[in-house]
Amino acid sequence: MTTSTADKGLEGVVALTSSVSSIVDGVLTYRGYDIDDLAENTTFEEVVYLLLNDDLPNQAQLDELKQQLDQERALPAEFLAQIKHFPKTALPMEALRTAVSMLSMFDAEANDITPESNRRKAIRMIAQFPTIIAALHRNRIGKEAVAPKAGMSTAASFLHMMHNTDPDPVAVEALDKALILHADHELNASTFAARQTVSTLSDMYSAMTSAIGALKGPLHGGANEQVIRTLQRIETPENVAPFLEQALAGKERIMGFGHRVYKDGDPRAKHLKKMSQELGKMTGETKWYVMSDMLENAMVEKKGLKPNVDFYSASVYFVLGIPVDLYTPIFALSRVSGWAAHVLEQFGNNRLIRPRADYTGPISRHSKPISER
Numbered sequence: 001m002t003t004s005t006a007d008k009g010l011e012g013v014v015a016l017t018s019s020v021s022s023i024v025d026g027v028l029t030y031r032g033y034d035i036d037d038l039a040e041n042t043t044f045e046e047v048v049y050l051l052l053n054d055d056l057p058n059q060a061q062l063d064e065l066k067q068q069l070d071q072e073r074a075l076p077a078e079f080l081a082q083i084k085h086f087p088k089t090a091l092p093m094e095a096l097r098t099a100v101s102m103l104s105m106f107d108a109e110a111n112d113i114t115p116e117s118n119r120r121k122a123i124r125m126i127a128q129f130p131t132i133i134a135a136l137h138r139n140r141i142g143k144e145a146v147a148p149k150a151g152m153s154t155a156a157s158f159l160h161m162m163h164n165t166d167p168d169p170v171a172v173e174a175l176d177k178a179l180i181l182h183a184d185h186e187l188n189a190s191t192f193a194a195r196q197t198v199s200t201l202s203d204m205y206s207a208m209t210s211a212i213g214a215l216k217g218p219l220h221g222g223a224n225e226q227v228i229r230t231l232q233r234i235e236t237p238e239n240v241a242p243f244l245e246q247a248l249a250g251k252e253r254i255m256g257f258g259h260r261v262y263k264d265g266d267p268r269a270k271h272l273k274k275m276s277q278e279l280g281k282m283t284g285e286t287k288w289y290v291m292s293d294m295l296e297n298a299m300v301e302k303k304g305l306k307p308n309v310d311f312y313s314a315s316v317y318f319v320l321g322i323p324v325d326l327y328t329p330i331f332a333l334s335r336v337s338g339w340a341a342h343v344l345e346q347f348g349n350n351r352l353i354r355p356r357a358d359y360t361g362p363i364s365r366h367s368k369p370i371s372e373r
């Protein structure tokens, strides 16, 4: 047997340089600003500006970005007509992956990879992801898509287009914070997929399609959906301890715990935990927070594993009444901003990403005529 020298899962491998976000000693920063500071003191649109530029915007810069987002939110009518044909049973993440890929064919500058065009497309896609996700959801429940209204934040606009009502300010504030916390995360799997895609000088839509495919998996963005499904399986607070004992004995992976980079806790989790507790109290639906807190304590005690960003975002979205299979698409509607920033950075200093594999298969074989095999 041959022993491979490869780093399985590329753990610890530094694949490129980036000035978008960093994780150092368990502290996550976007362009040098601590995520705690951004979560407490900024809005998602300010973070979008920060990721696409070098610094937070002043008022005029923010107003200009919001105006651009307003102008770009609507989707082409023909595109909306096409996505109506998607099967109603399609998972929102597969529908989103296909829709984003398809949208490229409705964008006259989809294949223009000049910096100016890429920047325009970055803003366009950040603006359009909420519209696409809301339209896909309304299609599958047999309702007409809702046109975006100008003057709304990304969080408010998404909730408005989902429910066709004026969104609740508490829900808008919670979602806005969740979007800030999910916007970027150094060289995570989906961001790497996006960067690798454009390293071939492919286009922004292809990058986003690759990224959505990578985000979909339960070891990455798909974990938040699985968290709520786990809590639903547990059903009651009394069942938390026996459930965990049995699950760990069966070598089950408990979604929403552990992280490749953070070994002493994910800095985003505490914000979502606080939100989960507050929203639970506000709505009177405290069960999900209570069970989550118990599961966290039990996981720390039994496995020494702490919650990651997906763990408490699940109970936040659940209490906000968001359908479970939209949790990962919501992750995408935030992370598209980080993907876009990384794609612009990749184009700005590109070299084809093409690693090597340590070959471990048989060697020196010779083919025989087919009749002798």
Ligand SMILES: CC(C)(COP(=O)(O)OP(=O)(O)OC[C@H]1O[C@@H](n2cnc3c(N)ncnc32)[C@H](O)[C@@H]1OP(=O)(O)O)[C@@H](O)C(=O)NCCC(=O)NCCS
Pocket (backbone or CB within 6 Å): 009, 218, 219, 220, 221, 223, 252, 253, 254, 255, 256, 257, 258, 259, 260, 261, 303, 305, 308, 309, 310
């Ligand atoms: C995120 C994750 C993929 C990172 O994993 P990683 O760095 O590749 O670590 P590994 O998968 O090699 O796991 C290392 C050990 O911890 C255990 N472990 C890691 N996460 C675990 C979890 N959530 N539940 C139970 N055990 C876990 C593994 O079973 C393994 O144990 P072993 O050495 O006895 O086999 C992993 O923690 C995980 O699967 N978490 C659940 C999915 C999730 O929440 N993803 C969202 C991440 S933001």
